[in-house]
Amino acid sequence: MIVCFNHNITPSDCSVGNYVVCCILSQKLAEAAEDADLVHEYNETLQFDYFNSLLINTVDEDGNSIPLGGEFPLEKNEHFNKLPVNTQQSNIQVPTNVYNQDPDILNGVYMSEALNDIFVDNFQKDPTLTWQYFGSSTGFFRLYPGIQWTPDENGVVTFDCRNRNWYIQAATSPKDVIIVVDVSGSMKGLRLTIAKHTINTILDTLGENDFVNIIAYSDYVRYVEPCFKGILVQADLDNREAAALGQGSLCNQAIMLITDGAMEDFQDVFQEFNWPDRRVRVFTYLIGREMTFAENVKWIACNNKGYYTHVSTLADVQENVMEYLHVLSRPMVINHDHDIIWTEAYMDSLFNTQAQSLLMMTSVAMPVFSKKEETLSHGILLGVVGTDVALRELMRLAPRYKLGIQGYAFLITNNGYILSHPDLRPLVKSNFELLRQ
Numbered sequence: 001m002i003v004c005f006n007h008n009i010t011p012s013d014c015s016v017g018n019y020v021v022c023c024i025l026s027q028k029l030a031e032a033a034e035d036a037d038l039v040h041e042y043n044e045t046l047q048f049d050y051f052n053s054l055l056i057n058t059v060d061e062d063g064n065s066i067p068l069g070g071e072f073p074l075e076k077n078e079h080f081n082k083l084p085v086n087t088q089q090s091n092i093q094v095p096t097n098v099y100n101q102d103p104d105i106l107n108g109v110y111m112s113e114a115l116n117d118i119f120v121d122n123f124q125k126d127p128t129l130t131w132q133y134f135g136s137s138t139g140f141f142r143l144y145p146g147i148q149w150t151p152d153e154n155g156v157v158t159f160d161c162r163n164r165n166w167y168i169q170a171a172t173s174p175k176d177v178i179i180v181v182d183v184s185g186s187m188k189g190l191r192l193t194i195a196k197h198t199i200n201t202i203l204d205t206l207g208e209n210d211f212v213n214i215i216a217y218s219d220y221v222r223y224v225e226p227c228f229k230g231i232l233v234q235a236d237l238d239n240r241e242a243a244a245l246g247q248g249s250l251c252n253q254a255i256m257l258i259t260d261g262a263m264e265d266f267q268d269v270f271q272e273f274n275w276p277d278r279r280v281r282v283f284t285y286l287i288g289r290e291m292t293f294a295e296n297v298k299w300i301a302c303n304n305k306g307y308y309t310h311v312s313t314l315a316d317v318q319e320n321v322m323e324y325l326h327v328l329s330r331p332m333v334i335n336h337d338h339d340i341i342w343t344e345a346y347m348d349s350l351f352n353t354q355a356q357s358l359l360m361m362t363s364v365a366m367p368v369f370s371k372k373e374e375t376l377s378h379g380i381l382l383g384v385v386g387t388d389v390a391l392r393e394l395m396r397l398a399p400r401y402k403l404g405i406q407g408y409a410f411l412i413t414n415n416g417y418i419l420s421h422p423d424l425r426p427l428v429k430s431n432f433e434l435l436r437q
Contacts, residue, residue, distance in 0.1 A: 023340050025122045025129070026366045029115060029385035030338060033134060033368045036114035037382055042107050050109045051091040052100060053149035054157060068100060074148060080130065084148065090119055090132075091146035095160045097318060098139040108136045108382075115385075119144035128393050130361070134368070135161030136383040137171075137326065161384075162322055165207050169341045170365040170384040172328045174209040175252035176232055177202070182259035182287075184218040191288045195258050197314055198285055201321040202256055206235035208344060208415045236415070252328050254281045254306070261286070261293030262300065270304060282306040283324045330379030333369045340366050345391060345419045360391045362419060391420040 049068060056072035059065055072091065074084035092109055094100040112134055119132045123144070134142040141161040151157050161167055179202060181195055199214065206212055211232035214224040223229045274280050282304035284297045289312045301308035307327050309320040332339075343363045365386030370376070391411065398409035411419035418424055 023364060025126065025132075026340060026364050026385055026387060027338070028122065029118055029132065029134065029387075030366045030368050032114055032118045033112060033382060033385060034371050036111050037368075038371050040107070040111040044103050046103060046106045046110060048106045048110045050106075050113075051089070051146065053091045053093045053143065053147055054151065056091060056146075056148060072146060072148075074146075077145070079127070080145065085145035086147075087123065087145045088120065089146050090116055090142050090144035093141040093143060093149050093157065093159065093161075095139055095158065096151075096156045097160075097315065100140075102138075104138045105136075105140050108138050109140060109142070112136070112142050115142060116144070122387075128390075129387060130390065131388045132385075133161070133387070134383055134385050135164065135167045137162070137381050138383075160318065162325070163204055165343050165346075166341070166363040166365040166386050167384045168205050168325065169207050169209065169343060170339070170367045170386070171325055171381055173251045173332060175206075175211075175254060175328060177206065177210065177212045177235075177254050177256060178232075179203075179212065179214045179256045179258065181214065181216050181224075182218070182257075183216045186260050187287070191260050194287050194311055194314055194317065197317050198258055198287070198311060198321060201317050202324075203235070205321065205325065208234060208236045208413075208417070210235040234415070252281075253279060254283060254324070254328065255304075256324070257282060257284045257297070257300065258287060259284070259297065260288045260290060262296040263293060265296045265299045265303075267303075270300075274304060278305045280304070281327065283327070284308050285320065286310045288312060326381055329367070329381045332367065333379035333381050334376075336369055338366055338369075340364060342413075344413055344415075344417055360420065360424075361388050362391060362394070363388050395420055 049070070051070060051072050052068035055066055055069040057074070058069045065071065072086060072089075074086055076082045077085050077087065094105065098105065115134055122132060123129050132144045136142070139160065139162065141159070149157065179199055181199060183192070187195060203212065212235045213228055213232050216222055216224055270282075274282075282300055283306040284301040286294055286297045286309070291310075294310070298308040300306075305327075307323050309323055311317055311320050341364070343365070345360050345362055347360065363386050365384050367384055368382040370380035370382055372380075394411065395409060400407075403409065408422050410421040410424075413419060
């Protein structure tokens with residue numbers, strides 16, 4: 001992120017204020033989470049009754065609190081757009097497709113209880129802060145201040161922190177991804193539907209710092225989008241001006257192979273183009289219930305520093321796709337690169353339904369690693385901590401007394417997107433049902 005001024009002033013002339021504060025607070029959260037994990041011993045039979053944000057303040061027909069519910073005081077808070085919150089405690093959100101009492105979830109929630117005091121202390125020291133959170137690699141989302149989470153009209157919670165831009169950008173380095181999908185005669189009906197869903201889910205894990213292309217093959221090979229033939233395009237919503245570049249991020253490189261089976265392992269191809277350095281990782285997704293050619297598909301992934309997964313139903317897609325992020329994050333985890341990332345601007349619409357209450361926000365996030373000696377060489381990503389910052393707070397860093405009457409400040413990202421500008425007028429959907437990016 002770059003702060004620019006339309007006057008003869010450099011960013012170093014102004015107070016760093018909230019910009020540095022947010023980085024320091026995120027670092028405190030990351031250190032606290034890592035220290036808590038270091039002293040926590042995994043317990044397969046752990047029983048722990050935490051506050052589930054979907055179940056709090058809910059009782060059964062006898063008037064008793066349901067498991068993972070309990071009394072959780074909420075008060076409307078002006079700072080959080082009059083949303084009922086609990087500024088003394090965080091609580092936990094778990095997607096519907098993740099079992100909320102899985103041993104991995106219970107151990108992670110128990111370990112991350114140590115973050116509660118840090119959340120409260122951060123907010124007391126800087127009352128301009130909004131949401132603070134920890135997104136676990138196992139799927140749960142610890143949010144401060146605690147809230148009552150509302151499911152959709154079908155009673156489903158689809159929000160998964162691991163799909164959010166702040167999580168993906170912090171968990172992995174920029175990446176070049178080629179998605180290769182089998183569209184031969186056997187890939188029909190449900191298999192093709194699963195394959196398409198897998199592609200869309202992979203695309204959802206890419207951000208503006210990533211580059212991508214999709215190739216379909218049967219008896220011949222073709223680019224799904226002919227305009228992008230032979231190049232990598234920036235993985236933003238509109239791919240604007242990306243075709244003119246075509247180089248990619250020149251960082252992590254991966255091939256995602258989506259197929260219902262491979263007749264051979266293509267060892268000679270990999271030996272010629274990818275070995276011995278294996279700079280391009282190959283991740284394979286075996287589609288459907290048929291396991292006849294599973295060994296070849298598995299061999300391709302395992303011998304090219306990738307990951308093999310079997311996707312037999314639509315319900316399997318989400319969790320299986322996320323596995324590749326853990327693999328790509330390993331070098332960064334092993335080196336303990338605690339890089340701080342700032343996301344592009346988005347509308348703070350996760351808990352708001354009125355247009356007048358929507359704010360332009362950005363998120364600052366940092367990865368959390370396991371520091372345990374026995375797993376240090378494995379590169380275990382525990383999750384990502386972060387906090388949201390209103391862009392108007394960053395804009396207050398501009399030294400108005402130096403800018404003058406006609407001067408103004410604006411913010412742009414490394415990808416050329418405008419974060420904030422006096423003339424910026426964000427477009428809001430008429431139904432206000434915006435998704436937090």
